[in-house]
Amino acid sequence: MRVLLVEDDHAIVRALTDLLEGEGFTVRSCATQDGACAALAAEDFDIALLDVTLAQGNGFAVCAAAREAAPEMPVIFLTASDDEFSTVAGLDLGAADYIAKPFRARELLSRIRAALRTRASGVQELVAGNLSLNPSSGQVRKAGRELYLSALEYRLLLFLLQNKGRIITRDQLGDALWEAAGEYVSDNALNVYIRRLREKIEDDPANPVIVTTVRGVGYKVAE
Structure with missing residues (x-):
């Protein structure tokens, strides 16, 4: 399973990459909107993890690009715990789920697997x-x-x-x-x-x- 991780905090990128690769995922990380959109156009991914706030651009634009490039690919937003506006906006854009920072490793893995199961089962609603x-x-x-x-x-x-x-x-x-x-x-x-x-x-x-x-x-x- 290939994961697109869009996050500009290097510490979070390192921690999530180690976590996901330890669970058998292949991780491609991008720190900017332009880099993530280019990756979506050039490669296939099974799931995307998107931070809302990026050094260049934002996760909403990346989510829109993901919906265009791979409509069935689940997207999970990584949001600030008190930012309900970003959460609702992400869901309105078609995100499968969101998880608030700081998050627990087992919870994130559980959410990722649930999103992948939903896609694999073909459940639309x-x-x-x-x-x-x-x-x-x-x-x-x-x-x-x-x-x-x-x-x-x-x-x-x-x-x-x-x-x-x-x-x-x-x-x-x-x-x-x-x-x-x-x-x-x-x-x-x-x-x-x-x-x-x-x-x-x-x-x-x-x-x-x-x-x-x-x-x-x-x-x-x-x-």
């Missing part, structure tokens, strides 16, 4: 009832109408839909949102995120049928 999420475009629709979620709400729904049919513990959700929020997510905060998400995706938020509670354990999206 994640569906639950009349709700759909398109990882390629970042769009969420309910009964054909587009919903507008915050970055945390999107990350929460994506994680739940990717694990459809499984019981997800509150600790697992907390870990997933820790990466998105850049800070510890308390039980009370998790309750708030779940409530806000249900208000947008459920017909009757007081009696949810998409994201249901498994008492004493966590949550589940039914098959």
Whole structure:
């Protein structure tokens, strides 16, 4: 698997290259927008990891070039933990996922493998009832109408839909949102995120049928 890493922090490039090559990936790194766009035009990649802010250009332009050069290739944005605007903008451009800096190695590897599995399976949309999420475009629709979620709400729904049919513990959700929020997510905060998400995706938020509670354990999206 070939990875395009677009990042201008040399320390991060070295660390990620060592990590990914140790897991069997081949890494091509670029520090600028022009260099990344040239690499996309000349080479084939399986996945791209893009920093938003670059010394020359930005990750958004690289993502647009990636969508043109290889529409099915997943893109993961590397974003500042408090930069929700960049996160939402990246998802709107068709990024498959995002991960906040600083990130944990195992979480990044898990996100990369999940994005590659989604591409390999040919899954275009994640569906639950009349709700759909398109990882390629970042769009969420309910009964054909587009919903507008915050970055945390999107990350929460994506994680739940990717694990459809499984019981997800509150600790697992907390870990997933820790990466998105850049800070510890308390039980009370998790309750708030779940409530806000249900208000947008459920017909009757007081009696949810998409994201249901498994008492004493966590949550589940039914098959």
